[in-house]
Amino acid sequence: MLKYLLFIVLFALPGLVAGQQVLRPVGTFNSDTIRIGAPLQFTLVHRHPEKLEVILPGTNYNFSPFELVRKDFFATKTKNGISTDSAVYTLRTFDTKAVQSLALPVFVLQGKDTIRVNSDSSRVILQELVTRVNEPLKFRFETELVPVEERFDWPILLLWISFISLVSSLVWLIFGQTIKTKYKLYRLRKDHLYFASRYNAHIDRFVKTGVSQSMEKAVSLWKNYLTKLERSAINSFTTKEIVEFYNDNEEVNNALRHCDKAIYGNLITEADAETKEALLMLRRFAKSRYRANREIIKNAKNNRQHAGVAEPGLV
Known part of the structure; x- marks a missing residue:
């Protein structure tokens, strides 16, 4: 086989x-x-x-x-x-x-x-490129140091960026809502302090000089501040529309109508107690709206509105 x-x-x-x-x-x-x-x-x-x-x-x-x-x-x-x-x-x-x-x-x-x-x-x-080899071999050496250009360590930078991004993301995930709330309260307080300072300056100037332009500037500042605070175009409203916006608030109604008469009717030639009181009522109302908005931010989760206690330094 x-x-x-x-x-x-x-x-x-x-x-x-x-x-x-x-x-x-x-x-x-x-x-x-x-x-x-x-x-x-x-x-x-x-x-x-x-x-x-x-x-x-x-x-x-x-x-x-x-x-x-x-x-x-x-x-x-x-x-x-x-x-x-x-x-x-x-x-x-x-x-x-x-x-x-x-x-x-x-x-x-x-x-x-x-x-x-x-x-x-x-x-x-x-093809033989080396045809003859001398024995013993002679070595060529270089003992001088050669400067080497320093190179930026990009991998380490990317590692740090990734680490910082990760930590920042974790912090924002855990404390993000708290940070946003704190920042909003900080901006709210800062805006109110700025408004109160300028508004008081207009009242003092009106009391000292009795010039109606000071009262007009105070009312205009009041409207602009509430426009930003309420996120509504209050500075373009008429007095009647502002009163309706605030549910026919009696203090706002009386104070604005008195200021309108004084400004547009030229009914005053010097500062009087009633006009000053009207400006003070507007200031108190602005302060109450600031407090209300501050409480809304503090209790944003349940959107409850509480009356707050006056902070020191707010006048």
Whole structure:
């Protein structure tokens, strides 16, 4: 049985290949010489009958003593029943042998069998760039320090930025609502102190001079302050509309109407107690609205409105 199988391998398969007219592939280097590590091209061409299935070496083939850098395959060309397969392999070597050779095969598929057909060996000569080595070797050395440019440590910066962003996000997630509330209260108090200071200055000027322009400026400042406080265009409202906006508040109604008569009717020639009282009533009302808004901010979650206790320093 073993002799029978050996007969098939030695005589039957070669006869089958010969019957299909399988020619040896032709492989050649594009240069007779090569340098260490330099690219070199090897061209493999195989002509065979059109009906044969032929495979050329792929990237996983062992090209020793060379290394594969790139492969370029070309489409099969057929003429008069003869097909031509070709490929160009870009190789390089780090072997120090003076003469290096390479023979690439092609693989013929015949049913379940694969026949390997090798090309003739092609050689290249390694160029020697160093022809003489002096013994013992002399080493060149440099003892002077070379200044090195300082480079910015970008990875550390990105790490710090990420850390700070993470910490800031956690702080804002935990204390964000509290911070916003504190800031709103701070702005609210600051605006009210600024209003109170300027409003008091207009009242003092009116009391000392009796000039109606001072009272007019005080009323205009009062309207602008409430416009910002209430987030409504109160400074463009008429006296009647302002009174309606505040649910017919009696103090606001009496104070504004008295101020309107004094300003537009020229009914006063000097400051009197009634006019001063009207301005003081407007100041008290502005202060009460400040307190109400402050409590709304403090209790923003349940939106409850409470009367607050006067803060020191607010006049």
